[in-house]
Amino acid sequence: MVVNMLGSVFLAASRSSLARRAVSGLPVTRHVVDRFVAGEDTTAALAAVQRLTDARLAVTLDHLGEEVRDVRAAAGTVKAYVSLLDALAPLGLGGRAEVSVKLSAVGQVLDERMALDHAREICAAARDAGATVTLDMEDHTTVDSTLAILRELRADFPSTGVAVQAYLLRSEGDLRDLSGEGSRVRLVKGAYAEPASVAHQKKADVDKAYVRCLRILMAGKGYPMVATHDDRLISIAELLADRAGRGRDSFEYQMLYGIRTDKQEAMARAGSTVRVYVPYGDDWYGYFMRRLAERPANVAFFLRSLRSQ
Numbered sequence: 001m002v003v004n005m006l007g008s009v010f011l012a013a014s015r016s017s018l019a020r021r022a023v024s025g026l027p028v029t030r031h032v033v034d035r036f037v038a039g040e041d042t043t044a045a046l047a048a049v050q051r052l053t054d055a056r057l058a059v060t061l062d063h064l065g066e067e068v069r070d071v072r073a074a075a076g077t078v079k080a081y082v083s084l085l086d087a088l089a090p091l092g093l094g095g096r097a098e099v100s101v102k103l104s105a106v107g108q109v110l111d112e113r114m115a116l117d118h119a120r121e122i123c124a125a126a127r128d129a130g131a132t133v134t135l136d137m138e139d140h141t142t143v144d145s146t147l148a149i150l151r152e153l154r155a156d157f158p159s160t161g162v163a164v165q166a167y168l169l170r171s172e173g174d175l176r177d178l179s180g181e182g183s184r185v186r187l188v189k190g191a192y193a194e195p196a197s198v199a200h201q202k203k204a205d206v207d208k209a210y211v212r213c214l215r216i217l218m219a220g221k222g223y224p225m226v227a228t229h230d231d232r233l234i235s236i237a238e239l240l241a242d243r244a245g246r247g248r249d250s251f252e253y254q255m256l257y258g259i260r261t262d263k264q265e266a267m268a269r270a271g272s273t274v275r276v277y278v279p280y281g282d283d284w285y286g287y288f289m290r291r292l293a294e295r296p297a298n299v300a301f302f303l304r305s306l307r308s309q
Helices: 002-013 017-024 029-036 042-054 071-091 112-129 140-156 171-178 203-219 231-243 261-269 285-294 296-307
Strands: 058-063 097-101 132-135 161-165 184-188 223-227 252-256 274-280
Touching: 029 285, 042 058, 042 071, 042 274, 058 071, 071 097, 071 112, 097 112, 112 132, 112 140, 132 140, 132 184, 140 161, 161 171, 161 223, 171 184, 171 203, 184 203, 203 223, 203 231, 223 231, 252 261, 261 274
Parallel strands: 058 097, 058 274, 097 132, 132 161, 161 184, 184 223, 223 252, 252 274
Antiparallel strands: none
């Protein structure tokens, strides 16, 4: 119960400007952030890509930032993604590299059409680089807008993927619509503080919902991207894939940068496709706080680091 309470505190802090100033000012914070964030610029991101791909891992890169409320900042995010993709192109990684995009970082809060146009620009750059794009999902108020933009993007960029959060009550219905031929869906548990009216609240209920969602994806005709560090859920995914007659090249696992690195590499050596979610950039605060809220081990790591100072 204490861990759940701490998780709620960190989720609340992820949206607090006061908490942002306090946490960002702690001398220890940079050390802890370095575990979860690859660096602040493209050079650091590419160095992480090289290390991970050398270990037979695939990558998806997220230029950190969200809820942009300034047109110039939204355009700056697009420029950062295009520059990153231009730098990735010569590496010839193909399907081993993609980018993850939060639509709120490219203007969704300001204007949905602007966000669509910006996302198109990123998708075009990804296509030129031989890479793909997956749209991150944010809190429940953005789901309809994100799925509408996804439909528009897929008309010209059919490989565009999307994240779906299993804890949302609506997600099973959304997945039935998204599990068709060629569809790429990243299934996550969910990392935002949501009310009981729209999301499961208990861990056991979220886990059960995740399995129900997995069944839909594995039985569908798309390409499931199973985002979890939970050994039990990984075993269930393997079982469901086997029952559906899926080969190892018909789905993948996704894990976060800096979490269970040994597990990631072991699964890759065993023949699974494992893609590491690599965040980079200087706007790390919201992402960092959600990682602390997600897992007791992350909270314990942060608190140990504080005590060591």
